[in-house]
Amino acid sequence: MLRYLPFILILALTIYAFIDCLNTPEDEVKHLPKVVWVIIILLFSIVGPIVWLATGKRRHVPAGGSTPSHGHRTHRTQWVAPDDNPEFLQSLKGENEKDEALLEDWEADLRRREEELKRRENGGNDDTPPQSS
Incomplete structure (x- = not known):
């Protein structure tokens, strides 16, 4: 080997x-x-x-080093960690709001279906109003 x-x-x-x-x-x-x-x-x-x-290829000077005298760009785009990037954080907030709205819709649909099942089990003669949480 x-x-x-x-x-x-x-x-x-x-x-x-x-x-x-x-x-x-x-x-x-x-x-x-x-x-x-x-x-x-x-x-x-x-x-x-x-x-x-x-x-x-041209090598870039490390941060804090001297700049080259040829007028070439000295560094590539500096990447920001996702938790420090305001655009990324804003996109997460938007996605979170969409997910919460979807979850609320699913929960409301589930409650509605549970109420329908309860009414069917009781023979449809249940006069009690549906409970809301």
Whole structure:
């Protein structure tokens, strides 16, 4: 099993570099067109992925670091955790209100059906008004 480990690592590196190249926007690819990078990654199994990861795309400066002097954008869109995103929280409130209204309708329908069943069991001669909760 250990003798297959180098092949598995090379395959994993190639797959990672291939997917990374495909997901990289065209304006962040350096030195060669994206299609050429894909071909290099696939044809040169060890060297291609390593060269792509080392020089193939612009790397972003970590938050708090210095900005590049070439005028390129310094960071991608910052993702916000769902519990900090006001739009997401608002959408949850809307869904919650819809769910509560649906639940109330179902409960009212269930109460109505229970009352009908009680009336049928009593022979339909029950003069007591239905109870509401």
